[in-house]
Amino acid sequence: MVARVGTVAFQGIEVLDIDVQVQMSNGQVAFTVVGLPDKAVGESRERVRSALHALGIAIPHKRLAVNLAPADVMKEGSHFDLPIALALLVLMGVLPGDELQRFHALGELGLDGGIAPVAGVLPAAINAAGQGRGLICPAACGGEAAWAGDLEILAAPSLLSIVNHFKGTQVLSRPEPKLQQADDPGSIRDLRDVKGQETAKRTLEVAANGGHNMLMMGPPGSGKSMLASRLPGLLPPLDPAEALEVSMIHSVAGQLEGGRLIRRRPYREVHHSATLAAMVGGGMRAKPGEISLAHQGVLFLDELPEFQRGTLEALRQPMETGRSTIARANHHVVYPARFQLVAAMNPCRCGHLDDPSLACNRAPKCAQDYQSKISGPLFDRIDLHVDVPAVTPADLSLPPPREGTELVAARVAQVREVQRQRYASLNHQGAPVIRTNAEADGELLEKVAAPDSAGRTLLTEAAERLRLSARGYHRVLRVARTLADMDGKAEVRRIHVAEALSYRRTVPGR
Known part of the structure; x- marks a missing residue:
């Protein structure tokens, strides 16, 4: 039997x-x-x-x-x-x-x-x-x-x-579905805690609105990690479909706390000692890596040049495709990995490149060597590059800013809703679901982010002068589309293209 x-x-x-x-x-x-x-x-x-x-x-x-x-x-x-x-x-x-x-x-x-x-x-x-x-x-x-x-x-x-x-001696009743508890308002890290850094805060809001990748460069103690930790509070909660998808990944990884469905966007802060398998997934049982655990959320990499070169290069394909493929001799495992990369780095190893009184005696050669650890292809995949200068004592003595996380998050929710409605009408059956401007590509991007004549002229001239790659050109369009959404404009204008171009940098250390 x-x-x-x-x-x-x-x-x-x-x-x-x-x-x-x-x-x-x-x-x-x-x-x-x-x-x-x-x-x-x-x-x-x-x-x-x-x-x-x-x-x-x-x-x-x-x-x-x-x-x-x-x-x-x-x-x-x-x-x-x-x-x-x-x-x-x-x-x-x-x-x-x-x-x-x-x-x-x-x-x-x-x-x-x-x-x-x-x-x-x-x-x-x-x-x-x-x-x-x-x-x-x-x-x-x-x-x-x-x-x-x-x-x-x-x-x-x-x-x-x-x-x-x-x-029939003990009937097991059906369990009730469990949901992740709402965040205590006091536990959310408030943007009011960041004094000064108005340009960086503006860039952070742009990143939150469009789901764009972001790189912050500045000396130690300028607030890069502090800014990154405020990003999750600006993002809207997961919608039901996203929550189910994210929870399935965490369930397979054995990280679904108390069996509760996740409803806030993941925020994964990875140490630079992380291995390739820990970052993209793998190991003996092909577990999901940090990029999959950050699916539909934020992946924060502090001290970016300190990561192993192979680990960083492995991010390039998932950043484009939104999935992580782990190849084995007898099978392939695919995990979703649509994450928003936020990275931070010092301008050089000592961190004080712009301060002659503190910089080491190898400057500026040390900065070129340090920044060149980031490859051009990876750098090109980051939409927003922002300098975060040292905070002055005068900034620290100022009262807290009037705009905090709650107010900025409300603006972000409005812009995200505009994008949701736009792409809901343009998504085709069987095609990957597009939710944010950062995910738009190809013909769809040309359709929704086509600038006016003045903006197109500026973009063409800047692309030639800055020698933008095709990927860099399209990423400027995505950021410009987000800036237009923030202004409530249906058409991308020259001013939006100009600001989007201001966030592009040449490859560091070159």
Whole structure:
């Protein structure tokens, strides 16, 4: 006899159906798991054995074979514990096999029979709902699974509770969907804390409005990191579709706190010691990297030239395509990675290039060497370049500015709504969804950001003089479109092109 229980495996955020087949037969006593299991799956034998023992159930002294079909797909993770245990209980007559056929199951078993939370419950629940099946998952993940829609969910704290549910002695109620708690107004970092730096604050607002990449360059202590940390407070919350997509990535990564759906845009601040796999994804289990965890949010890289060259160069393709592709010998994993890059750097290693009294004796050669660590292609992909000079004591003694995060965020919300309405009417079925000016490209960009005659003349002359690449030319158009939206203008004018050009810089160190 063979008992079957459905579960899933993950390739990126793609869900693959897995059929857990368990057979009990006479012969030498053994407990074998086949079907390309990784070490965590192989160790499930002892967890399942101990969990059943905690229920007072001993596994018969027979030959047990567990097959995870299809056998040519790598199985990774501890969530296979629960379906294996349920299939064994079916073989021993404890659970009804026909009832379990209506469910997918995933969960990690403790030695006491408890069910621990696992990664990927949200995409697994969406997959089950699409097939008209239910889901058996850990109780801690029930709120996460409930967002998948109208499906039967058994969020169980232990293996015993599942047995009692099917026997009718303890009914497991459907969990309520959980949502990330709203930010405490006092916890939002206010733009009023930034004194001076009016040009940088203007650039930050432009970046928030259009979703543009931004690079800040200035001496230590000028407020670059402080400005970057204020950006999340300016951005509008995720819409339902974005929230579901972002939450699926964090669910697969095992970073969905308390099973709550994310509703604020991610803000990932990455240290310059980050490896290539940590940044773009990878590792033994091809986990999502920082650029995917920052999907639909902000990725902040401080001390940009200190990052490894290969790590920075790996950002180039995701910045264009909005996805991260991790290649393996037997398969490719693709994660969404539509992030807004905000970077900060000192002008040189000592940081005081513009102050002769503090600059090192290698200036300006040290600045050329330091800034040249950033490649031209990466630099060209950044829309906004802004100098952040040192703050003077006179600026620090001023009272806080009148405009804070709340007021600027309201303006940003209005401009984002203009873009949403514009691209909602222009998005084509089957094409990538465009939400902000930073994502517009090709014919669509030419249509929505075509400048007036004076603006086009200025842009053409400036492109020749500054030797802008085709990418740089188009990024100027995107920023100009955002500036026109901020002014409430339907057409991009010369003044918008001029300001957009002021944010372009030549490649540093060249």
